[in-house]
Amino acid sequence: MGLINESHPDEFILLGFADRPWIELPLFVFLLRTYSMALMGNISIILVSTLNPSLNSPMYFFLTNLSFLVICLTTSIVPQMLLNLRSSKTISYMGCVVQLYFFSIMGSTECLLLALTSFDRYVDICRALHYTLIMNQRVCLLLASIVWLGGITYAISEVTTTLQLPLCGINKLNHLVCEIPVLLKTACGEKEVNEFILYVVCIFMLAVPLSLILASYASIAHAVLNIKSSEGKKKAIRTCSFHLVVVLLFYGQSISMYLQPPSSITKDQPKFMALFYEVMTPTANPVIYTLRNKEVKWILNNLVRSIFSSK
Incomplete structure (x- = not known):
């Protein structure tokens, strides 16, 4: 922490929606409910x-990583x-x-992890005969480790530069919370160089993984069109479209927030975006990725029944 500048205050006042107190209780109820749903x-x-x-x-290994990260x-x-x-x-x-x-x-690691899950889907559909050979346990552990290490390295450098x-x-x-674009907007002095460096790094962390994801899904779409079985084609389209x-929800909001100049960010934009991509998307993840899966729902129902029957 010795890299942090010493001109900081002892505490921050997070203004939130203090100018509109009537909106705070409904937002509190909404936030508490969606957070509970996301956790469960x-x-x-x-x-x-x-x-x-x-x-x-491999798919569920990566989704387990994603769920842990989202929590x-x-x-x-x-x-x-x-x-x-x-209250405070x-x-x-x-x-x-x-x-x-x-x-x-966690946010930067999620950017990379979503790209990794799309690569897994690409191998599963486009290289189905070699899937178990390519995505073996050792490779999965290695890829997950690289993703976590990359996210940690990026985040530490970005936050330290901002501070x-x-x-x-x-x-x-x-x-409502401490977030980099808000701190950048609040900071005084010569900050153009810092903004430019963070902008370039954000392009790499957001645009590059998104490009890889779109390329993966373009290949998947081409492979799906060649599937002869109508049932197999529907299943592949359904799975990949929801993924x-x-x-798009995650990257769209993140790009809008982190790749526009801090000076152009409006007063309430960070607050509403935070409520959306930091709460709504994590709540939707389980439903879209796995809880719509019949096999997962069957296993989950059996797990719940066994818990209650043991009691």
Whole structure:
């Protein structure tokens, strides 16, 4: 933490929706409900994938990683949002720093992990005969390790660079949580170089994985058109289309937030975007990825029955 500039305040005031107090209670109820749903859905995926041998495949290995990541991501920010909406609107400087690092690590790793899941789908559909050979356990562990290491490296460098900017005594952030674009907008002094560096790095972390994902799904679409079985074609289209929805939701909002100049970000844009891509997308992930799967629903029902019957 010695790299952090020393002109920081002791705490930040997160303004949130203080100018519109009437919206805070409905948002609190909405946020609490969606956060609970996200936790239950993603914990269910981890339990089902871990406890059932029939789901011991690369796809569910990566989805387990994604669910764990999503739980950590939402837990790093949602409790602070709930606190902001109902009671305290302050956060200590060190609390803000920890939140920045944790949230950035999880968010950047999710960018890479979504690209990895799309690659897995590509191999499964376009290289079906060699799938088990290509995506063996060792390769899966190696790819997952690279993704996590890449996300951690990127996040640490990005957040540390942002924290170098002087705040000149400013301790009010017009947001519900600590987030990099808001801190950049708040910072004073010469920050154009920092903004440019972060912009270039964000392009690499967002645009490159998204391009790889779109290329993977273009190849998948071409392969699907050549499937003779109408049932197999429908299943492949259904699976990949829903996966693509999650990808576009996540990357669309992230690109809109991180690849536009901080000076062009409107007053309330970060707050509503945070509520959307940091809460709604994690809630949709379990439903779209696995809970629509008949096999997963059957296994989950059996798991719930066995728990209650044992009691």
